Amino acid sequence: PGEPLQTEAFGIVFLTAGLALWLEVSFLIAGMTAGAVIANLARHHEYAFNEIERIELPFMVLFFLLAGASLELEALWSLGWITLAYVGLRIAARLVSGELGARLGRVPQVEIRLYGPSLLPQAGVAVGMALVAAETFPQWEATFISLTIAATVVFEVIGPPATMAAIHRVARSAPTR
Incomplete structure (x- = not known):
């Protein structure tokens, strides 16, 4: 088969959006389902994803720009401790679930505590779910939008450095071959 063109990638996106409208289901779930189907069933799925990745930047910027414009600081401040509780509980849940998953997966002991911090980043899906x-x-x-956007900012500030630190610690502890 020939390499997919951007037209085909756009076709997949528009077909998915059209089906979501027709079936009256969430665009977010429809898009995630389409991605999962393509990734698991298509033989040359990397090409379709590569085509979309080449053109995704303006759409991502627009998505997060519009999401940020929806942030109402007054709603966020009115939540007060709920915002702090959400962020704190999400951190605790990621740390505990990462460690539990690592133990169940029988990863090396030195890596167990590194899985949780690598789960901290949060971005588009959380904002999409808040919009839904x-x-x-x-x-x-x-309330939904403000809380999610504020948490996304926090987790996108602390998440990637925590993930990189975990990766570097695993790399340092790995035996050299």
Whole structure:
């Protein structure tokens, strides 16, 4: 088979969006499902993803720009301790689940505590889910969006460095071959 063109990649995106509209399902879930199907069933799925990755930057910038424009600081401040509790509990859940998963997966002892911090980054899917929740519960829109965007900012500031630190610690502890 020939290499897919950007037209085919756009076709997949528009087909998925059209099906989501027609079936009245979430765009987010439809997109994630389409990606999973392509990744697991298509023989040359890397090409389609590579084509989309080449053109995704303006769409990502627009998505996060619009999400940031939806942030209502007044709603965020009114949440106060709930925001702190959400961020704190999410960190605790990631650390505990990372360690539990590592133990269940029988990874080397030196790596067990490094899995949790590598799970901290959060970005588009969380914001997308908040948008879906806001659509379903419009009276809570400002709360959902503000809390999720604030948490995303926090986790995108601390997450990547935590992940890189975990990767470097694993690399240092790995035996040289």
